[in-house]
Amino acid sequence: MSEVLSLTPALLLGALSLWAFFHGVDLYGALTEGAKKGLCLMAELLPALTVLFAVIALLRASGLLELLERMAAPLLRRLGVPEETGLLMLLRPLSGSGALSAASELIKTHGADSLVGRTAAVMLGASETTLYVTAVYFSAAGVRDTRWAVPAALCADLVCFLSSAWICRLLWG
Amino acid sequence: MFNIVLLILLLFSLLNALLTGRASEAGAAVLEGARSATGFALELCGALCLWSAILELAERCGLTKRLAAALRPLLRRLFPCSSREAPLLEALSENLSANLLGLGSAATPAGIRAARGMAGLGEAGVDELRLLVVLNTASLQLLPTTIASVRSSLGASSPFDIVPAVLLSSLLSVLAGLGAAKLLQRVWR
Structure with a gap:
């Protein structure tokens, strides 16, 4: 069970790539575009994390x-x-x-x-x-x-x- | 609301630090906390981007649309009044399927489109809007990708081994939300 679960990302990537390839979806383009969206998400997340990590560290240390x-x-x-x-x-x-x-x-x-x-x-x-x-x-x-x-x-x-x-x-x- | 909680937590930590003589540790900890956020975000970035890439591919392969079509019968039962309007049913199914796949950025616009349409349908529509909100505040995501990424960046031996637990727990909470909504709907008029 946990073997299969740990393979989740790789399995999904493989299955979707196969599907994409045979249905004329630009595989590499989609993946890089998606990764770029992840990067944008990260850029939005980092300021929040910076503030909140500082607050939680203060909560703990105080x-x-x-x-x-x-x-x-x-x-x-x-x-x-x-x-x-x-x-x-x-x-x-x-x-x-x-x-x-x-x-x-x-x-x-x-x-x-x-x-x-x-x-x-x-x-x-x-x-x-x-x-x-x-x-x-x-x-x-x-x-x-x-x-x-x-x-x-x-x-x-x-x-x-x-x-x-x-x-x-x-x-x- | 979050601002109030944040303010209270901050003020009381300062007070506690001063009263218990931990002022210098607390001062150092704030900076250390802020510093550690960047490292954590960098560690997390790769996994998060890979998931985002996989989800984008799923979206372009038409998985959201297929899932949305499969969900329509269920939505007709949950939202009998709104689903009579074709564009509303479409927005609802798009919202639910994007939620299931964890595409938050696609789920919210579709959900808002549905919410606006429902608000225009009178009291029955507004009641279904409340139900839509309850559904959206429970996690419907099939793969908890963000928390799995966090776990893998913090050294979990198998980041995905929590998936069955997450699915069972979200299922129970969705059912509780639906049950509470149906019950409260009857008594709260």
Whole structure:
């Protein structure tokens, strides 16, 4: 299973290239154009990461993060969620790059194959920037009455965080 | 909203650093944090660009369109009112299929097109717009490419071994979002 999974990028690349070649798609052109778009994305991401990495480093070094984690630990532990993911869960609905920074910091500090690192990765991969997305859609549509949209979306986030923690504990705990 | 959270976190860290005598460590850590971001971004860049290239190829091979066509029956059930309008159904299916493939930059414009159209359909349309937002705030992505790239740049032995866990967790959260939406829709009038 994990053999196949680790081959994912190569397999996809091979299969799509074959398809592209026989359907007259400019294979090399598409790949380089796509990579260029990735580079543009990175250029947008880097300023956000710079600011947020600095903020998270300050949070950690000032001892505030530890304090907050200790405060949230009794509740989170009872729910079966590692308390280290508290900051990630707080930032996730608000800011995509904030959550990416928090998750990356956890993966770096605890190790990519550790339980905390994996839980952070699954939480990040299985959720979206709820409040930001809501704001974008409703303001674009000119609708003010969001009514039950935000509670329902936050309920989905809660289920996502809990199930991520539980699944990771089951698989790698 | 994020600004408020950021401000609170910053002020309280400063306060805590001063009160617990960690001012000099905290000062050094801010600069170190900012410095480490560039290295991290460079490490991440290659994997992210490769994924972007693969997704662009998928897009040009017409995968999004095929997926969009396959999704239409499902969308007709989820959005009965909006899907009666052909351009709306098209925007909805484009949004959902781009989300599934992880093409965020294509998903948002299609979603906004759908949202604008739905807002013009009266109360039933606005209710379906709320459902669309709930769907878009849950992650529908089939391959979590960004986090896999992060894991590979930070030394994971098999960056993709989290995929089954991510898929199961997002499926559960999408179902929870849909369930909560259906339930709240009835009581919140």
